[in-house]
Each structure stands twice: as C-alpha cells, then as structure tokens.
Amino acid sequence: MKNVIGIGSALVDILTRIDNDDILKELDIRKGSMHLVDEKSTAIIEKRLENYESSMAPGGSAANTIHALSKMGIESGFISFIGKDEIGKFFENSMSSVGVKSYLFHTDTASGTARTIISADGERTFATNLGASLELNERVITSDIFKQWDYCYVEGYLIANKPVFVKTISTAKACGCKVVLDLASFNVVEENRDFLNELLPQIDIIFANEEEAKALTLMSAEESLHYIAEKVEIAVVKVGKNGSLIKRGNEVVQIGCNKIDVVDTTGAGDMYAAGFLYGLINDYDLESCGIIGNHLAESIIQVIGAKMDEERWEMFKKNLRN
Incomplete structure (x- = not known):
C-alpha cells in the first residue's frame, strides 16, 4: 500500500471558545483567518482570553492530516522542528502514539503554538506563534527522506518559508512522490497568489475551500475547480454545507453533505484531506474518496479541536467498513 509523508508546522493547539466576536475586533484579528503572531502579541491574546476556559491538543495543519491517516492504517511520516520543552514532548508523543514515523528535529527555541479561537457558530480563527517550526530549513529536505514515500503532503502555511516550500516540492517530485497541497x-x-499560480503545474493534487479557491483564481468555486484542474491531476474545492467539488481530467464529481450541528470547525479541512487520500491510496473512485473525506470532516466538527476520541474513531471506522 502507498504511503504519505507530511511537512509543516509542529504546533500544539490551545483551544478557547468565545461567546462574542467583538473580542476578535478588539484584538484586530479577522474572523476565520490565520494570523502569525510574535511573543508580544501572543501575550496580549492570552491576557484577553484568560477568563475563558481553554484546552490543549496536538495540532498543525499537515500534522492533523498525517495523524488521521496513520489512525486509518496508512503508513505516514512527518517532518518538522520542535523545542526541547513539554509542548514539544506532548506533540512528539501524540504522533508516535498512532505510529507516525517522525522526522522531528529538536532546537532550543520554544515549540510552536496555535491559539484557536472558536466563535459561537463554530468558526475558528487562529493566532499562531510558529516558534521552533520557523527553524525548518532546506538542509533537512533530502532525497534520503523522500525516496521512501509515495505522496508528499504539504500544508499551505509553509508558503511563509518559500525556500523550504520550493525545495520540498522539487525534491519530492525528483524522488517520484506525488505532491499534495492544501x-x-x-x-x-x-x-501569495502569483507565486502559487506559477507553482501549480508542479502540484499533483490541490485541496482548497471556496474562499481559498477564490483568493487563488478570483473566480467562483466551480470556475476555480476547472481552472485548477487544468494545471493539476486532481482538484478539490470544498464548498461548506454544500459539500465538495472534485475534478480529474474530464471527470467532475459533486459530493453533498449531511446536516450536522457544528461545534468547532477546527481541523475539518485537514480531516477531509485525510479521508480523501485514504480513499485514493485504496484505489477508490473519486466519489468514494469525497464521501470518505466528508464523513471524516463531519465527525471532527462535532467535537472541540482537531482530534477525535477512540469511541468516535471506532464509529467512523465501522461506517468505513460498511
């Protein structure tokens, strides 16, 4: 069976539910977005949210997808940097506990965190301090790693580190990996619109939600699907409550979704990608890949954070077998 290696930020999510989006305005953070913050900004955010209950969970976009793939029995690996601290240990233990082969490099810089602010409607907004993940560098991107893997899963946030982003894609392609970008x-x-558009022909599979697709192409979701699919092997555009659009060559599939009570959308896109790739690796048709992706995303939005408990995983696996 084919395997997947991911690369991105090794983060620990600090999840906080708020009852009023005015807090986001006070902090000058755009709802639904991801903002990179420094230590000073992190301290201000923590002070403003100190009276709200918070919880901690291993996170990072690509890491979430890789963690889920490993839970589903797909051989998986992950490349990143972590600090020599408790948060770093927490992250590393979480990945190893599900069998992920970790290429985690240790540094004296504190491990990265993502303050995940969850609005009453379940929408999540990220204030991310990348910490040790910022030390991810070109020297650790080697063919010795990538030649062992069939798919390379790259998180879009890695674009902030363009030299690593570009070398990851070129090295993975040279080693025969299919490159997947969320x-x-x-x-x-x-x-990074122009940069991404230039790079599209080097990507094999693209995952985007409606807003991301529009930001890339300045087109509607359906128009974006066709535009992206002309450049890559498989294009996936997720359209929220309307499901997802998938295109490979001349084949177009639309997947609907079930009506779900949303608790927290953290990790929904990451889980969709994991479910879709699971189907692809098992040679399922595009419709089945999309359905599995949707089911996994629907499972995760019913809990706080991007990790499900064992009971929910067993329920998902049972449905998968059926």
Missing part, C-alpha cells in the same frame, strides 16, 4: 487559509493565498 491551500490552508485564504489570507495566505491572497498574499
């Missing part, structure tokens, strides 16, 4: 966040795409 666009991650509309504001990241907006800031």
Whole structure:
C-alpha cells in the first residue's frame, strides 16, 4: 500500500471558545483567518482570553492530516522542528502514539503554538506563534527522506518559508512522490497568489475551500475547480454545507453533505484531506474518496479541536467498513 509523508508546522493547539466576536475586533484579528503572531502579541491574546476556559491538543495543519491517516492504517511520516520543552514532548508523543514515523528535529527555541479561537457558530480563527517550526530549513529536505514515500503532503502555511516550500516540492517530485497541497487559509493565498499560480503545474493534487479557491483564481468555486484542474491531476474545492467539488481530467464529481450541528470547525479541512487520500491510496473512485473525506470532516466538527476520541474513531471506522 502507498504511503504519505507530511511537512509543516509542529504546533500544539490551545483551544478557547468565545461567546462574542467583538473580542476578535478588539484584538484586530479577522474572523476565520490565520494570523502569525510574535511573543508580544501572543501575550496580549492570552491576557484577553484568560477568563475563558481553554484546552490543549496536538495540532498543525499537515500534522492533523498525517495523524488521521496513520489512525486509518496508512503508513505516514512527518517532518518538522520542535523545542526541547513539554509542548514539544506532548506533540512528539501524540504522533508516535498512532505510529507516525517522525522526522522531528529538536532546537532550543520554544515549540510552536496555535491559539484557536472558536466563535459561537463554530468558526475558528487562529493566532499562531510558529516558534521552533520557523527553524525548518532546506538542509533537512533530502532525497534520503523522500525516496521512501509515495505522496508528499504539504500544508499551505509553509508558503511563509518559500525556500523550504520550493525545495520540498522539487525534491519530492525528483524522488517520484506525488505532491499534495492544501491551500490552508485564504489570507495566505491572497498574499501569495502569483507565486502559487506559477507553482501549480508542479502540484499533483490541490485541496482548497471556496474562499481559498477564490483568493487563488478570483473566480467562483466551480470556475476555480476547472481552472485548477487544468494545471493539476486532481482538484478539490470544498464548498461548506454544500459539500465538495472534485475534478480529474474530464471527470467532475459533486459530493453533498449531511446536516450536522457544528461545534468547532477546527481541523475539518485537514480531516477531509485525510479521508480523501485514504480513499485514493485504496484505489477508490473519486466519489468514494469525497464521501470518505466528508464523513471524516463531519465527525471532527462535532467535537472541540482537531482530534477525535477512540469511541468516535471506532464509529467512523465501522461506517468505513460498511
């Protein structure tokens, strides 16, 4: 069976539910986006949210997808940097506990965190301090790693580190890997539109939500699907409650979704990608891949954070077998 290696930020999510979006305005953070913050900004955010209950969970966009793939029995690996601290240990233990082969490099810099602010409607907004993940560098991107893997899953947030982003894609392609890119966040795409459009022909599979697709192409979801699919092997555009659009060559599939009570959308896109890739690796047709992706995303939005408990995983696996 084919395997997948991911690369991106090794983060621990600090999840906080808020009852009023005015807090986001106070903090000058755009709802639904991802903002990179420094230590000073992190301290201000923590102070403002100190009276709200918070919880901690291993996170990072690509890491979430890789963690889920490993839970589903797909051989998986992950490349990143972590600090020599408790948060780093927490992250590393979480990945190893599900069998992920970790290429985690240790540094004296504190491990990265993502303050995940969850609005009453379940929408999540990220204030991310990348910490040790910022030390991810070209020297650790080697063919010795990638030649062992069939798919390379890259998170869109890695675009912030263009030398690593470009070398990852070129090295993976040279080693025969199919490159999978999740666009991650509309504001990241907006800031790097031209760069991403130039790079599209080097990507094999693209995942984007409606806002990210529009930020990339300045088109509607359906128009974006056709535009992206002309450049890559498989294009996937997720359209929220309307499901997802998938295109490979001349084949177009639309997947609907079930009506779900949303608790927290954290990790929904990451889980969709994991479910879709699971189907692809098992040679399922595009419709089945999309259905599995949707089911896994629907499972995760019913809990706080991007990780499900064992009971939910067993329920998902039972449905998968059926």
